[in-house]
Structures are given as C-alpha cells and as structure tokens.
Amino acid sequence: MTAPIRVALVGAGDIGRGAHLPALLAHPQVELAAIVEPSPVQRALIDAPGVPVLDDAEQLLADESVTAWVVATPPWVTPGLVRLAVEHGRHVLAEKPIATSLAAAREAYGDLPPETAALLQVGFTYRHDPAIERLAELIADGALGDPLQVRVIVYDELDDPLDREHAERMRATLAHGLPVIHEGAHVADWLRVLLGPEELALEHAWSLRTDPALPADNLCGASLAHPAGHRIELEIGWLLPAPVAGEITVRGRGGCATIDVAAFSLRVESRAETAELVGAGDRTTRCFGRQLDRFVAHCRGERPTTPTGRPAVPLLADGLAALALSERLAEAMERGAPDRTAGGAGGPRDRPGAPAEATR
Ligand SMILES: NC(=O)c1ccc[n+]([C@@H]2O[C@H](COP(=O)([O-])OP(=O)(O)OC[C@H]3O[C@@H](n4cnc5c(N)ncnc54)[C@H](O)[C@@H]3O)[C@@H](O)[C@H]2O)c1
The missing domain is CATH 3.30.360.10 (Dihydrodipicolinate Reductase; domain 2)
Structure with missing residues (x-):
C-alpha cells in the first residue's frame, strides 16, 4: 500500500479549522504532520490531538518528509507562503484568491519556473462538486x-x-x-x-x-x-x-x-x-473532500480529469x-x-x- 502523504495545514482560521482540518484528518492517504497558526486565539480553538502546532511556516522546512502544504491564510498573506513552499519543492493547495491583485500575483509567482509553478493547486473548492x-x-x-x-x-x-x-x-x-x-x-x-x-x-x-x-x-x-x-x-x-x-x-x-x-x-x-x-453529505465536507482527493493525486504525479476529460x-x-x-x-x-x-x-x-x- 502507498504511504500516506505528510501534509501541513498552514493557517487554522475559519476555513482552515472548519473545512480543511476535518478533510485532512479524515483522508486515508493523508497524515497531518503539523499545523501552523501564529494567532494564540486561533491556536486555542484547534482540535487535532497529537498534531504539533507551530507558529511559523518556515519551521516546516526543517522536515523534508512534510511534502505538501494546505495554505488557508488571508489572500494578502498567501502569496509569500506559496512561494516559500514551492521554492522548497513542496506541493501546495492554496486558498483562493491566490493574491488580492494581479500585480501582487505576478510579483509572487511571475518568475517561477513552470515545474515549480506546477506544484501549486488553487483552492477553487466548488468546481470539484x-x-x-x-x-x-x-x-x-x-x-x-x-x-x-x-x-x-x-x-x-x-x-x-x-x-x-x-x-x-x-x-x-x-x-x-x-x-x-x-x-x-x-x-x-x-x-x-x-x-x-x-x-x-x-x-x-x-x-x-x-x-x-x-x-x-x-x-x-x-x-x-x-x-x-x-x-x-x-x-x-x-x-x-x-x-x-x-x-x-x-x-x-x-x-x-x-x-x-x-x-x-x-x-x-x-x-x-x-x-x-x-x-x-453536506456541500462543504463533500467539496473539500473531493478537492483533497485531487490534491493527493496531484502530489503523486497523477493528472486527474473531470467526467468531460478536462484536467480536474x-x-x-x-x-x-x-x-x-x-x-x-x-x-x-x-x-x-x-x-x-x-x-x-x-x-x-x-x-x-x-x-x-x-x-x-
Ligand atoms: N475555498 C473556499 O470555499 C473558501 C471559503 C472561505 C474562505 N476561503 C479563503 O480562505 C482564506 C482564509 O479565509 P478565512 O476566512 O479562514 O480567514 P481567517 O482569517 O479566519 O483565517 C486565516 C488564518 O491564517 C492565519 N495566518 C495569518 N498569517 C499567517 C501565516 N503567516 N502563517 C500561518 N497562518 C497565518 C491567521 O492567524 C488566521 O487564523 C481566504 O483566502 C478566503 O478567501 C475559501
């Protein structure tokens, strides 16, 4: 059997804690390796027994076995974190929007080589429904x-x-x-x-x-x-x-x-x-679960497609x-x-x- 992918959740606010965390904990091919959340208020609300909680995403880089990040931060924070992750060869599922302006997106992602940019999956959750x-x-x-x-x-x-x-x-x-x-x-x-x-x-x-x-x-x-x-x-x-x-x-x-x-x-x-x-089931569980299925496949180098044969x-x-x-x-x-x-x-x-x- 294939070993689970070790994933970190970066940002445990409303959607990170409320939708990504349950999907990550429930996924049979995912091992939640760490959660990064700088806010003590948000940290206190995390319910993930045994999962280390860090306060800075840079700390994740020390562990090469954590090969994928789910980034659920505000969009003015997301570009820097995505860049950090992909430049270190991590796969990323990053919440939408990937920046708050095209200028910010181009600054963060514009010069990434195609193979590095290809590590990013954008969190357009509901297209997976x-x-x-x-x-x-x-x-x-x-x-x-x-x-x-x-x-x-x-x-x-x-x-x-x-x-x-x-x-x-x-x-x-x-x-x-x-x-x-x-x-x-x-x-x-x-x-x-x-x-x-x-x-x-x-x-x-x-x-x-x-x-x-x-x-x-x-x-x-x-x-x-x-x-x-x-x-x-x-x-x-x-x-x-x-x-x-x-x-x-x-x-x-x-x-x-x-x-x-x-x-x-x-x-x-x-x-x-x-x-x-x-x-x-409910819309959130279903769509975040399907999105994560496809992220796991993407991390494994598979290219999942929709029923019409388009890239999923x-x-x-x-x-x-x-x-x-x-x-x-x-x-x-x-x-x-x-x-x-x-x-x-x-x-x-x-x-x-x-x-x-x-x-x-
Ligand atoms: N896919 C969807 O259906 C969906 C739904 C809701 C929100 N979102 C998106 O998710 C993102 C987050 O939204 P939210 O409502 O959860 O916001 P939020 O403010 O509740 O959560 C963001 C969290 O990120 C943390 N954070 C900030 N800087 C950080 C850093 N450098 N490292 C790690 N964590 C950091 C904050 O402390 C906070 O807990 C937004 O981009 C939003 O558009 C997507």
Whole structure:
C-alpha cells in the first residue's frame, strides 16, 4: 500500500479549522504532520490531538518528509507562503484568491519556473462538486442549447452584529477588495469551467455599500457577454442581515438547469430529461473532500480529469485567469462603467470623479 502523504495545514482560521482540518484528518492517504497558526486565539480553538502546532511556516522546512502544504491564510498573506513552499519543492493547495491583485500575483509567482509553478493547486473548492461537473457536461454536449442565459447569484457572510470576530475579518477582507475579488474567485472559476476560457465582454457593472462604515462596497454585480453569444448576469454580496438564496442558472432552447448554491444540488429540466442531482453529505465536507482527493493525486504525479476529460486540478494559470476577471470586474464595478475595450456600449456611472476611460 502507498504511504500516506505528510501534509501541513498552514493557517487554522475559519476555513482552515472548519473545512480543511476535518478533510485532512479524515483522508486515508493523508497524515497531518503539523499545523501552523501564529494567532494564540486561533491556536486555542484547534482540535487535532497529537498534531504539533507551530507558529511559523518556515519551521516546516526543517522536515523534508512534510511534502505538501494546505495554505488557508488571508489572500494578502498567501502569496509569500506559496512561494516559500514551492521554492522548497513542496506541493501546495492554496486558498483562493491566490493574491488580492494581479500585480501582487505576478510579483509572487511571475518568475517561477513552470515545474515549480506546477506544484501549486488553487483552492477553487466548488468546481470539484459533481453538480458543477454535470452542468459543464450538459453545456458542452449542447443539451441546454446555444446561446445560453447564465445567472450567478452568491450572497454570503451574513452580517451578525454579535459576532465581532467575523465582523472584523470581513472588514479586513473588504479593505483588500470588493467581494468579487474574494467570493468572486469561485464565480470567475465557475464561468471558465462552464463556458470555457474565452474572454468575456463586460457591458455593465455596479457596486453598492449598504453601510457607510464598511471599508468597501459590499454588494456588486455585472452583465457580461460571451463571444459565443451567451449572456451572463452576476450578483455577489456580503454582509446582508438576512440570507439571500444563491444560484447558478443556465437556460437555453434545450432546457434549464439550476444549481442551488447552498446545497450544490442540480435540477435539470431539458427536452431530454428532468433530473435532480443531489450530492452525498453536506456541500462543504463533500467539496473539500473531493478537492483533497485531487490534491493527493496531484502530489503523486497523477493528472486527474473531470467526467468531460478536462484536467480536474486548477493550477496557477487558472488562479491568474480568475483573478484577472475578478480584478477587471472590480475596477468596473467601483466605477460603475462599462468595459469599452471588451465591447461595452455605455458611459461611466455618474459618481463624482469616476474616470471615463476603458477598464483595461
Ligand atoms: N475555498 C473556499 O470555499 C473558501 C471559503 C472561505 C474562505 N476561503 C479563503 O480562505 C482564506 C482564509 O479565509 P478565512 O476566512 O479562514 O480567514 P481567517 O482569517 O479566519 O483565517 C486565516 C488564518 O491564517 C492565519 N495566518 C495569518 N498569517 C499567517 C501565516 N503567516 N502563517 C500561518 N497562518 C497565518 C491567521 O492567524 C488566521 O487564523 C481566504 O483566502 C478566503 O478567501 C475559501
């Protein structure tokens, strides 16, 4: 039997402790070798008996047997840690977004040789869900028609005035970019997984701050056009006081398909079928587990594929492509302007000082 891979978890905050840690502890081919967490407050919450807890990732380098890191740190910290790991030959599964701007990403990753960059898997967790994979298959087969109307609505991170840790974390995150940079990393990745790598024309974008005390706008949206004629509407929001149902909807002449983002269940009503795909267990456990399966395979030099035969592991190029779209959207959203270079047709929002030039 193959020996388990010795993995370290770097960053044991909300998602590190809440989703990566259980996945790592449950995986039969993973031995959790160490956890790195500098914050004493977060360290006190770690429940992983017998696993050494360190306060600096550099300490991991002393142990050559720890060949893989799962990096679940804020995106303004992630690039330095990823670079440290891959330069020392460690495989890394790094949380999205891989940086908060393309400039920061290029600085961190731009000069990595291809074989070093190939050690990085980007944490686009939900692309691994069977629902997204089935939806990609339906679109690729033309079962829903062509062109398509696509709507992606994601509202997350409820405003809870009693949860001060969450409020501070969200403020710190918003200070590094609109929700489209953070939450939107998944959305940008889904669009590429579902519709392909073609550049999208941005026709309209908006953002809104529901609370002037927030460091950035917390609701945002955009209308885009795909060169094949598909129309895409996006809405991404944080910090509303009540939940808003999230969905990925694809409609065309052949049928309609909807993923309920909370459960990641897929409902298809097409000319060929009426079907419901409900994945096993809860969305988080399922997707972090599947993502880790693929990371283990990637670490072993395997090249896992999706049911449509595409590479299943998102690499640096995928992380950069998602960030490029997120950043382009964020710039246009903040300005309320269309992206004229990519085919938009309107003028800038009448916000004082909003520049009229094109996005890119
Ligand atoms: N894949 C997903 O579905 C998903 C879901 C939520 C969050 N995320 C991403 O995960 C990342 C972390 O988000 P979070 O909500 O858990 O944030 P968090 O602030 O709760 O956790 C980050 C942790 O990293 C630690 N940290 C900071 N600097 C460090 C360093 N140098 N070495 C080791 N640890 C360090 C912090 O102390 C903190 O405990 C973000 O990039 C976020 O976008 C991904």
